Amino acid sequence: MADMIPVKERMKREQISMREQSPDKRIANFKEVPLGYTREDAIKEAQRCLQCKNPKCMRGCPAEINIPQFIKYIVEEDFESAYLTILKTDALPAVTGRVCPQEEQCQKECVLNNTGKPIAIGRLERFVADWARKNHIHGKTDTVVKKDIKVAVVGSGPAGLSCAADLAKMGYHVTLFEALHKLGGVLVYGIPEFRLPKTIVEYEVNEIKKIGVQVITDYVVGATGSVEDLKKEFDAIFLANGAGAPRFMNIPGENMNDVYSANEFLTRSNLMKAYLFPEYDTPIKIGRKAATIGAGNVAMDSARTALRLGAQKSYIIYRRSRKEVPARAEEVHHAEEEGIIFNFLTLPVRVLGNKEGKVTGMECIKMKLGEPDESGRRRPVPIEGSNFTLEVDMVIDAIGTMANPIIAKSAQGVEVNRWGYFKIDEKTRMTTCEGIFAGGDIVRGAATVISAVGDGKVAARSIATYLSSGKSLKK
């Protein structure tokens, strides 16, 4: 068997790279950029794993995946066992295998970092999940003994899905409420097809439904029904509605026709499939020169989407320098390969346009880095008199999101902090109302998919503890 390779030999081997669509091709389509490992690639990469007795990689995984175990199965070419190992703790393996910042988490902890590149855990996870999907391998769904206890999960993004899956596995009756017409939250409205194909999200969501999670779409908690309504029907509630409200810069001209929030731009393209207009009804306007403000993952997604939709030039406008860019290195790398133009140390001060609301340009000011601010990053300061006009005809605000107050307003006794995020007990994830728990972006502010998955898991355990002590919201 292949796992007989001596440790010294394993350490010498190079990390296996993943094939990708070439930049010139991919900017003209919405297909996924990385093409994934082949079977041989996966086995070769898995063979590099040292199978540490005390694996550090697992400490870096919020989804609590038994990483060395599933990698060992890959080496043994037992991909089914590898899949079931991952699925035990992570209900969204094809998703997390694609969008997790592994370099900041599991892979950061890998001991191979001392001598070379870490094990490509994300790529291996992705390979295993894709293999299982293609080979119709499913997790077990028939062993669960049902309890007569009902839990409501509000929001079907990564936090809600992972919490719902874990609770259903424990035998609780879970009802998942989604405001939109499709399940997946940010996975379907936010992350573009070329990073996360929607058929994959749909597949993994369906697998979760098979565990026994009931889903209700088109139900806006806070509008269709209140949290108070849910309290009458459910024994516990998990609030995971995300931080969905867009942030604008509040500069003159921002309400002009061709100015989008990243949320609107991406929702039109991803959820409503405006990139397939007019086969799909929802339109999207694309300028010749698009400016995306901000440099996080959402900004990269927006700038790259604009390019694919036909913008000839797609700019990233960021007020700090390259060093402070918050997006994943891989996303920045992909964006640069595709020809996205980065304007660092630049702050928009006004959107220019004509009487009809058409954007004709954006006035910006150059910045320099001053003293560090409370975030530890050097504060950008405007350079007086450095104003200039950037010739653009569309603008996308990707400067972050805020809490949407719609649920909080309908929940008595659930307190929020000054930014509108739910206050929780760090350990139990319970809000200030007993029996109501919360996690994901509506607690943290905009964060990653994997931290939301982790929150869902921790909350599920805590909800189980609460319920098994005989407590209930209905009592």
Added chain:
Amino acid sequence: MYQIIKKEKLYQDIYAMWIKAPEIARTVQPGQFIILMTREEGERIPLTVADYDREKGLIVIVFQIVGKTTDELSSFKEGDYLYSFIGPLGQKSEIDYFGTVVLVGGGTGIACIHPIARNLKKAGNKVITIIGARTKKLIIMEKELRQVSDELIITTDDGSYGRKGFVTDALKEKLDHDNNIKKVWTIGPPIMMKVTTSLTKAYSVDTIVSLNTIMVDGTGMCGSCRVSIGGETKFVCTDGPEFDGQLVDWDGFMNRIGRYKKEEKESWNHHKNQEECHCKERSNG
């Protein structure tokens, strides 16, 4: 899926539909709206709730064919299902006792003022309703509005029914003769709401408008519907749809509701061409 229980053609291209949506009918209030999709590939369009029946779990929508989605919607029959139907969204109308109030409706806005008028009447107000259209046949819901109004004035541009002229002419006359008018609601085509608002400004009468902006999610997530109200950016979906008409940046609002005109036309043509193809297929098959 949401079933169409009843469908009625109010005029040539104006329809009313009764949709089974018990969860929404349970809590909906006058002034609120819903968002619907005809099918999975469809767009999400907001429509103000024209009426509701809590007991039967029904929501009534009234729409005019103005583009692809409303055209398609008009082809749905009783018993058919809508792909998506969410609500109730937005803030409710401020129903209170004011004294004398005037409700001005135009186009499908005539349907939208009905539940507001009914509830204002119930709250003890003297309700004067003014509805207008191009011509007699376009006047809808006359009977229903008469029931909930102390006075109903009808205007037509061509004089074929009621008084000849615009709703604003009738409103001006009322304002000139009645000092007790405390509040005006005006719902209808943007230009009508704008003109009404500039008229009432001269009389310093509070005027509420209901803005029909372009939306995607309708829950405060995208900001597509944003409009400047008194210099501050507001979301029509969560802060509205009703606002103080005097504070609305009408030019900005009208620019934004027209921003997909070209695409809307393209989409409608695409739809018509497809329909034609299907018809040919059917006749050939």
